[in-house]
Amino acid sequence: MQEKGNISIHTENIFPVIKKFLYSDNEIFLRELVSNAVDATQKLKRLASLGNYRGEVGDATIEISLDEVAKTITISDKGIGMTADEIKKYINQIAFSGATEFMEKFKEAKDANEIIGRFGLGFYSAFMVADKVEIQTLSYQTDAEPAQWVCDGSTSYEISTGKKAERGTDVILYINKESEEFLNKSKLDEILAKYCRFLPVPIKFGKKTQSEPDGEDAEGKPKYKSIEVDNIINNTNPAWTKAPSELKDEDYLAFYRELYPFSDEPLFWIHLNVDYPFNLTGILYFPKIKNDFDLQRNKIKLFSRQVFITDEVKDIVPEFLMLLHGVIDSPDIPLNVSRSFLQADSNVKRISNYITKKVADKLNELFKTERKSFEDKWKDIGLFVKYGMVSEDKFAEKANDFALLQNVDKEFFTLKEYAEKVKDIQKDKNDNIIYLYSNDLATQDSFVTAAKDKGYDVLLLDSPIDSHFVNYLEQKLEKTQLKRVDSDVIDKLIQKDDDKALDLSEEESGTVKSLFEKAIGKENMQVEIEALGSEEMPVTVTMDEFMRRMKDMAQNGGGMGFYGNLPDSYKVSVNGNHPLIRRILSSADDGEKENLAKQAFDLALLSRGLLTGSELTSFVKRSVSLIN
Numbered sequence: 001m002q003e004k005g006n007i008s009i010h011t012e013n014i015f016p017v018i019k020k021f022l023y024s025d026n027e028i029f030l031r032e033l034v035s036n037a038v039d040a041t042q043k044l045k046r047l048a049s050l051g052n053y054r055g056e057v058g059d060a061t062i063e064i065s066l067d068e069v070a071k072t073i074t075i076s077d078k079g080i081g082m083t084a085d086e087i088k089k090y091i092n093q094i095a096f097s098g099a100t101e102f103m104e105k106f107k108e109a110k111d112a113n114e115i116i117g118r119f120g121l122g123f124y125s126a127f128m129v130a131d132k133v134e135i136q137t138l139s140y141q142t143d144a145e146p147a148q149w150v151c152d153g154s155t156s157y158e159i160s161t162g163k164k165a166e167r168g169t170d171v172i173l174y175i176n177k178e179s180e181e182f183l184n185k186s187k188l189d190e191i192l193a194k195y196c197r198f199l200p201v202p203i204k205f206g207k208k209t210q211s212e213p214d215g216e217d218a219e220g221k222p223k224y225k226s227i228e229v230d231n232i233i234n235n236t237n238p239a240w241t242k243a244p245s246e247l248k249d250e251d252y253l254a255f256y257r258e259l260y261p262f263s264d265e266p267l268f269w270i271h272l273n274v275d276y277p278f279n280l281t282g283i284l285y286f287p288k289i290k291n292d293f294d295l296q297r298n299k300i301k302l303f304s305r306q307v308f309i310t311d312e313v314k315d316i317v318p319e320f321l322m323l324l325h326g327v328i329d330s331p332d333i334p335l336n337v338s339r340s341f342l343q344a345d346s347n348v349k350r351i352s353n354y355i356t357k358k359v360a361d362k363l364n365e366l367f368k369t370e371r372k373s374f375e376d377k378w379k380d381i382g383l384f385v386k387y388g389m390v391s392e393d394k395f396a397e398k399a400n401d402f403a404l405l406q407n408v409d410k411e412f413f414t415l416k417e418y419a420e421k422v423k424d425i426q427k428d429k430n431d432n433i434i435y436l437y438s439n440d441l442a443t444q445d446s447f448v449t450a451a452k453d454k455g456y457d458v459l460l461l462d463s464p465i466d467s468h469f470v471n472y473l474e475q476k477l478e479k480t481q482l483k484r485v486d487s488d489v490i491d492k493l494i495q496k497d498d499d500k501a502l503d504l505s506e507e508e509s510g511t512v513k514s515l516f517e518k519a520i521g522k523e524n525m526q527v528e529i530e531a532l533g534s535e536e537m538p539v540t541v542t543m544d545e546f547m548r549r550m551k552d553m554a555q556n557g558g559g560m561g562f563y564g565n566l567p568d569s570y571k572v573s574v575n576g577n578h579p580l581i582r583r584i585l586s587s588a589d590d591g592e593k594e595n596l597a598k599q600a601f602d603l604a605l606l607s608r609g610l611l612t613g614s615e616l617t618s619f620v621k622r623s624v625s626l627i628n
Helices: 015-025 028-049 084-090 099-106 112-119 123-128 177-183 185-195 249-259 319-323 339-344 346-369 371-376 378-391 393-399 415-422 441-453 466-476 506-520 545-555 579-586 590-608 613-627
Strands: 002-006 062-067 072-077 130-138 147-151 156-161 168-175 203-216 222-232 268-274 280-286 300-304 307-310 325-329 404-406 412-414 433-438 458-460 480-484 525-530 539-542 570-575
Touching (some): 028 123, 028 307, 123 168, 185 203, 249 280, 280 346, 346 378, 346 393, 412 415, 415 433, 433 441, 539 590, 590 613
Parallel strands (some): 433 458
Antiparallel strands (some): 062 072, 072 168, 130 147
């Protein structure tokens, strides 16, 4: 038997176009061809299970062979094989009507996955790396004859009687000069590990050495010898393909180590398993993320029937869930997936909503059944939960029940619990409830102490997402404001009706203000004379809450670039009722007045961690001279 013909794509030679377009993604040829081999193998197993194939399935291992001398890569399976007529049907007729349509549509394609998926070019990805492709195949059907197909990358092909003696298909790629990087074993190892490590059929690539017992030596100690065995590169039955009832904690942890061998153990995990209205399996792990907002976000791996597709899952998984690790597998997302497909596919949105709900339900269950353990893990998962609340309304609705606020005394409260705790004592004269918070206990300790001396509670909000979370809480909580504890003196943060009288006359206030402005000598330090309790600090340096919040958001990429470019400006609150201010006014020595004013101001800077360099040196020298 011998036949020659032209592939029905209605053009002289479209392969150079395909090669050129797909060149940057050429490594996926191996994924496509191995996936075809897996399909052929599984079809045979299915036929056998239905009684439509009565032969022995036997060893169904797929083998990848590399011949560096002949410059070939061969993918061999023991699946259903093909007859000559099936080759004509499945190989020679590309799944599009003509070159004109192809040329028009490929201009819109973003990557090789998309073009392969749109036009059914899985097998033809071989020509991305090969000058010639040969198929040797023998169908499982009784009395079938072996068939051979050869194509040199033009639209001409040749079908003849083949030489394959056993059921299955060999696809032989004669690698072109530009693609000789794939004739390197380590390169193929890398690609197979990426795309094929969890395929459901055993994949063999080369040999590996292992030790086995070899009797005992003269002293009776066991001896071992090295032997070569087939190198099976994949785990055919990974954890996510099993029912949750089959798995123990150690199984989930072992699979996590298989995915991420150098990572800390996860906090907990969610096993996804749904078959209606779409099919989805997978395991999502909560890693220990602490306050690291710049984590690598390509840790969730997307599979389709155990074939790796991508680790860029932002169109399937909501942004905040990108902090999770793990695996999602859905046959409803095709192997040849693309960004434009994902954005348009209705299943994708339903899958995204389902995953969001499952994550929220898991967190709520942990909170209700193991609250103490949940609180202990809050440092790790708080960033994730807050990010979800800020960015996803549906998640936020559920998270309101388990999101926690932690105060500086390391106590935890739900949103409702905290509102109840502070609603009376931290209400200002306008009936607004004021939540005080610190984002840096080390530099804000004096402010925290001043607030606690008043009987107020102070929250700790020190994660990278908290500048956004503060705004979120103010939008969601009725008649509630959040103020950082160092954004003003404590009596101004929560203003009551009992305003204190200023002990200084208007003239004295003007004198004190001028004195401090001269001693400070900085345009970004605005001096104000305040009527505070005599027990309060003589001078306090603060930054306006609104201005500081805008700058924080600008720094964290919140779209407030204008504020991010403004220099820092501070308010210097001079406590007109403090004994030190009266002492400064009563001093007859102008030098002493300026020294005392400067010293009080520097103490305020020191308490905020703002006194550095030469100013700190001057402060130390001045302190020594004042106590001599």
